[in-house]
Amino acid sequence: MNLPRILTLIALSVACTATQAQPKGDDLILEMSQAFRQNNRAKLSQMLPQVRGHALEPWAAYWELRARLDTASVQEVQDFFTRYPGTYQEDRLRNDWLLLLGQRRDWTNFEAEYPRYRMGDDREVRCYALLVSHLRAGPAAPPAESEEVRRNWFLQRDTDDGCTLAASRLIGETTGAKRMTADDAWKRARTALEQNRPRAAAAAVQIVAPEAVPQFNELNASPSRFLTSRVTVASKVRKEMIALALIKLASTDPDNAASQLENKWGPQLSPEERDWVWGVIGKQAAQRLSNDALDSYAKVSRDAHLSDDMLAWKARAALRVPRGPRWKAVQQAIDAMSEDARADATWVYWKARALQAEGGDTRRAEALKLYQSIASVRGFYEQLALEELGQKIAPPARPAALTAEEKEAARLNPSLNRAVYAIALGLRSEGVREWNYATNLATPGGLPERQLLAAAQFACDREVWDRCINTSERTKAEYDVDQRFPMPFREAVIKRSREIGLDPAYVYGLIRQESRFVMDARSSVGASGLMQVMPATARWTAKKLGMTGFTSDQLNERETNIAIGTGYLKLVLDDFSGSMAMAAAAYNAGPGRPRNWRNGPVIDAAAWAENVPFTETRDYVKKVLANTTMYSAIISGQPQSLKERLGTVGPRDPAQPEPNRDIP
Known part of the structure; x- marks a missing residue:
């Protein structure tokens, strides 16, 4: 279906206004979109009258008012809400308006508008609302609100005004039952610095010890220098700052941090602070796939002192030890996680495996219940749990046809x-x-x-x-x-896959994860098309395939993109001796990394995939393999096994050909 016809059909059916016209001014809408990105307020205001009645008028009106929201009157904002009731654009502007009211500390207008906010998915807006509620209720405010502030504050990827303000107010209270304390601020600082978010860490330090912010900036710039210098702050603050410096050091030089902790600073820290630093050191070692990771975790006095991320890496490290998984350590790490983390299918599955390995009727029964709680065709661990229950993967019965x-x-x-x-x-x-x-x-x-x-x-x-x-x-x-699991371009994908000896289900599983079949998809790093191929990779592959006259702008042509993408995937798959897990990792992160990640013990490929150090690649491998298994069941009409596709992963067999080091 061509673009003009698509737009015409949509415009005929959309009910944006009482009298919807045929589509007009698409070029003006695109021009306004560009003006919004350039923050050209004058141009937006001048063009808005020209797109009245267009199907996308609500977007044009939103861009125009949003660009000047900081100077708009309350009445102008309310007029927008009245003109576009119930639309996304109305609630999107309300979200923006509430943020602005919060930044202005205009609690009267904020409190009046917040009940009409439908999206409710902005944590900063929610923190402002919780603060307003707390200001109104005082000591009578329910404890659950303070807990929600704490949770939202910790979940923010970086500092923001709303949650930082609410946390600061609650921590700074001097009357009534304190719902948040200085310890919350220090924990937030440690968590943020561990995750390499120094601005968020500095904001937490500012709340609890503003006089220590210059010292924080010093330790963030050079933790080694800070740890060798004299720290002139109060005792509690001094210990916390030392812990932060060790956390920062551990992220770049874990061996040095371990030495400093053991030989100098350990006795001066609290058990929680010491455990946190050891947890960061253990996590860094686990992400380097070091066999010493569990040695660092063994120095932790209480797993409960660690974050979920540290505990996840402890469990992963325990899955890849040279003489087989340390199932007891896997189980201990999972048991120490928060309730939300333990409920993730990843850790439900691995806890079940740990219980199953422990043996005994009671443990096997517990493992069975855990498998049953997640078993389905819906994801990687869900499919593996289904197979542990003796079932293979097949498409569920289709729902009743839509009326x-x-x-x-x-x-x-x-x-x-x-x-x-x-x-x-x-x-x-x-x-x-x-x-x-x-x-x-x-x-x-x-x-x-x-x-x-x-x-x-x-x-x-x-x-x-x-x-x-x-x-x-x-x-x-x-x-x-x-x-x-749609199969667009089926003839082209299956024909090309079979011509070069690729499983078409694997190709579909990868495309579904790469682009969701969006032909003009383009990633932030420049990958293009259905199979998200990088231009340099495409040129190399085209040369290998003998495609003459290839240029990068051909990557958005469907047939070319499929030919290049499948050709590259086949070369990578052959390079990894047919391992779909390693080839998927190579497709996402380049072949050099999985060549290094495979070095170590021969392990279950599911455990190998779980130990991939990059979060994006780890999730990618699991999703591609789960997709592949389902597509195979659809294409073949037969139940399939994910476990058989996974196999094991270990060092390259010396009898196998040397890897192709030229593959980009």
């Missing part, structure tokens, strides 16, 4: 239409955000499952494959395999 009424409701949904229109016009970011709002945030708890399936089908029918897949994936009771 004409269900399809029509989706077809007439204004937000879905605006989203698809924006995506078709090239405004993918705006379209995706509006789509997600329409299918999730616009309704408390999200849409009912039948409506989600109808929305997903609306996207599938228009070949907006990423929205089709992501929307359908949110259903729990109903599972539409055609929506979740």
Whole structure:
């Protein structure tokens, strides 16, 4: 279906205004989008009247007002809310407005507007709201609100005004029952610095010891120099600053940090501070795939002092020791995690494996219950749990067909239409955000499952494959395999895969993870097309394949992208002797890294994948392999085994050919 026809059909069905016109001014909408990115306020205001009546008018109006929100009057904002009631753009502007009111400490207007905020997914806005509630209630404020402030503050990737302000107020209280203390601030500082977020760490130090911020800046710049200099701060603060310096040092020089901790600073720190530093040292060793990682973790007095991330790396390290997994250490690490972390399918599965390895009827029964709690076809560990229960992976029964009424409701949904229109016009970011709002945030708890399936089908029918897949994936009771695992370009993908000896299910599993079948997808690092191929990699592969006259701009041509992507995948797969797990890691992170990651003991490929040091690549490998198993079941019509695809991973067999070091 060509673009003009798509836009015409969408404009005819969208119900943005009482009298919807044929699409007009698409070029003006795109021009306004560019002006918004350039913060050209004058141009936005001048152009807005020209796009009245366009299907994407709410976006144009949002850009115009958002660009000058800092100088807009309360009445102008309220007029916008009145003109576009119930739309994503109305609530998006309300989110922005609430943030501005919070920054201005305008609690009266904030309190009046917050109850109308539907999205409710902005942690900073929520922290402002919790602070307002606390200011109104005082000592009578429920403890759960303080706990929510603490949780949101710790979850923020970097510092923000709302959660920092709320935490500062609660920690600084001198009357009533203190719900947050200085220890919370120090823990926040340690967590942030461990995660290499020095601004967030400095903000936490500012709350609890503002006089120590210059010292924090020194230790952040050079922890070694700081640890050898005299620290002129109070005793409690001094110990905390030393712990922060050791954490910072451990991130770049863990051996030095361990030596300093053992030979100088350890006795001066509290048990929690010492354990935290050992946890960081152990995590760094585990991420380097060092066999010494568990030795560092063994020096921790209480696993409960460690963060979930440190405990996860302890469990991973215990899975890859040379003489087989240390199942007791795996179980201890998982048991010390927070309730939310323990509930993740990753750790449910590995705890079950640990219990199963321990033996005995009681432990086996516990393991069985854990497998049963996650077993399904929905993901990597869910599929592995299913196989532990003696079942293979096959597509579930399809749900009842959508009725004409269900399809029509989706077809007439204004937000879905605006989203698809924006995506078709090239405004993918705006379209995706509006789509997600329409299918999730616009309704408390999200849409009912039948409506989600109808929305997903609306996207599938228009070949907006990423929205089709992501929307359908949110259903729990109903599972539409055609929506979740579509096979666009089937003839081209299967023909090309079989010509070069690749499993087409593997190719589909990789494309689904790489691009969600978005042909014009482009990553932040320049990868392009269905198979997200980098230009340099494409040129190298084209030369290997004997493709003459290849240029990088051909990567967005479907047939060329498939030919280059599959050709590269085949070369990488052969280089790793047919290991789908290692080839997927190589496709994502380059072949040099998995060549190093494979060195060590021969282990279950699931344990190897879980130990991949890069979070993105670790998740990528697991998702590609789970996708592949499901696509294989669909293509073959037969139940499949993920475990058989995984096999084991270990050092290269010397009898095998040397790896192709030229592969980029």
